[in-house]
Amino acid sequence: MSFKEQELVELYNESPNFLVNQAVKVAVNQKSITANNSDSIILASIGNGNYWIIYDVDINYWLLPKAKLRIDQYRYETVKLLFDCKDYEPEYHSFELTKPAQVSILANSSEWKLEKRGVLKFINPLKTQNKNDGGNITIGCEKYLTNLPLQPLVYGELLDIYNNNPKLLEKNAIKVLETVNSINRKRAGVSQQIVLEKATKSNCWVVYDNTDKTCWLFFKNNMRISEYRYQDIQALFECYDYQPDYSSFKLLKPAKLISLATEEQKWIVEELGIINFI
Numbered sequence: 705m706s707f708k709e710q711e712l713v714e715l716y717n718e719s720p721n722f723l724v725n726q727a728v729k730v731a732v733n734q735k736s737i738t739a740n741n742s743d744s745i746i747l748a749s750i751g752n753g754n755y756w757i758i759y760d761v762d763i764n765y766w767l768l769p770k771a772k773l774r775i776d777q778y779r780y781e782t783v784k785l786l787f788d789c790k791d792y793e794p795e796y797h798s799f800e801l802t803k804p805a806q807v808s809i810l811a812n813s814s815e816w817k818l819e820k821r822g823v824l825k826f827i828n829p830l831k832t833q834n835k836n837d838g839g840n841i842t843i844g845c846e847k848y849l850t851n852l853p854l855q856p857l858v859y860g861e862l863l864d865i866y867n868n869n870p871k872l873l874e875k876n877a878i879k880v881l882e883t884v885n886s887i888n889r890k891r892a893g894v895s896q897q898i899v900l901e902k903a904t905k906s907n908c909w910v911v912y913d914n915t916d917k918t919c920w921l922f923f924k925n926n927m928r929i930s931e932y933r934y935q936d937i938q939a940l941f942e943c944y945d946y947q948p949d950y951s952s953f954k955l956l957k958p959a960k961l962i963s964l965a966t967e968e969q970k971w972i973v974e975e976l977g978i979i980n981f982i
Contacts, residue, residue, distance in 0.1 A: 709804065712758065712766055716801050720771035721976045725897040727756035729770070730816065732782055745785055745818040747807065754779070755786070757807060757816060765816060767805035769824070775799065787822045796826040859920050859958050862911055866955060870925040877909030877922070878902055880971065882936070898939045900961070902969040910961060910971060920958035921977060929953060929981075941977040952982040 715722060731753035733746040747755060747767070756768045767786060769775075775783050777794050784792075786805050805822035809815075865873045879902070886899035900908070900921075907924040921940060929937060931948050940959045959977035964970045 708760060709764075709766070712760070712768075712804060713801050716768055716771075716804075719974055722974055723756065723758060723768075724771070727758050727768075727770075729753040730755050730757055730767075732786070733815070737782065737785065746810075747816045747818070749814045765807045765809060767807050767816070767818070767822065768801060769799075783824070785821075786818060787824045790823065790825040791828070792824075792826045793828075796828060798827040799824045800827065859913060859960075862913060862920060862922075863955070863958065866922055866925060866958075873911060873922065874909060874924070877911045878969075879904065879906040880908050880910050880921075881906045883970065897972060898936065899964070900971045911958075919961045919963070919971065921961050921971075921973070922955065922958050925955070937979070940973055941979045944978070944980045946981045954980045954982060956980055 712723075728749055729751055730747040731750045732755070733748050736744055736746040747753075747757070754770050754773055756770055757765055758768065759765045769783065769787075773779075774797055775789075775792075776797075780789070780792065780794075783789060789799075790802070802823035802825050805818060806820040807816040808819050810817060862873065880900040881903040883899045883901045886897070890898070900910070907927045909922045909924070910919050911922060912919045923937075934943070934946065937943060955977070957978040959973050960975035961971040962974045964972060
């Protein structure tokens with residue numbers, strides 16, 4: 705991993721989902737909290753942990769909250785042990801990372817000790833609403849909110865074509881599939897990062913917007929998403945309201961892709977898309 709501290713901060717604030725597959729998911733050991741000693745806080749590896757550990761080439765271990773972690777009053781009691789929380793108020797759920805916390809790995813290789821607290825800056829939701837001229841947009845049920853600005857959406861025109869004339873979008877799309885190497889690495893547990901490549905037939909489409917630089921991933925609009933297929937989709941899209949018997953969906957945001965610099969006609973996900981199941 706080649707991330708330096710400032711690069712890591714910028715990437716986390718702009719595209720945190722890009723870091724998911726590079727991170728070790730951890731949670732705070734509760735016994736280290738009850739010891740009431742900020743010098744002995746221990747974090748342990750756990751699949752659904754609320755924090756990420758990422759290390760760089762200099763073997764510095766950085767601690768971050770997982771992307772879009774909702775920090776309510778209860779969770780704040782733990783977060784403030786790990787991060788200096790600037791401007792925190794109970795109703796402020798959005799934040800920016802100013803400085804990651806620093807941890808050191810223990811001899812068992814599955815636990816880390818907090819060395820230096822990081823810094824989070826919380827954001828007044830009213831200021832965010834005024835800035836975006838409309839604030840949060842509702843996705844499916846009202847409980848699902850995102851900080852995407854209402855306008856302009858660079859993918860908005862493509863999304864309109866997808867919803868109203870999908871055959872036209874497909875006609876101008878590049879069909880893609882996951883590469884064999886990507887599938888094998890994922891099955892071996894080496895990586896969950898999906899790599900896509902050009903294919904002759906596929907239900908997945910890569911479409912470039914009018915900048916001819918940014919590309920977006922769409923699914924065939926009437927594709928049936930089985931439980932088996934759903935496992936792969938989660939690495940490409942945030943899935944709201946999914947149930948095994950829900951085959952219909954509404955695409956709310958295509959996934960944003962980036963081309964692999966060393967590979968022609970291959971892509972990975974930079975930002976997850978959003979699907980709401982019906």
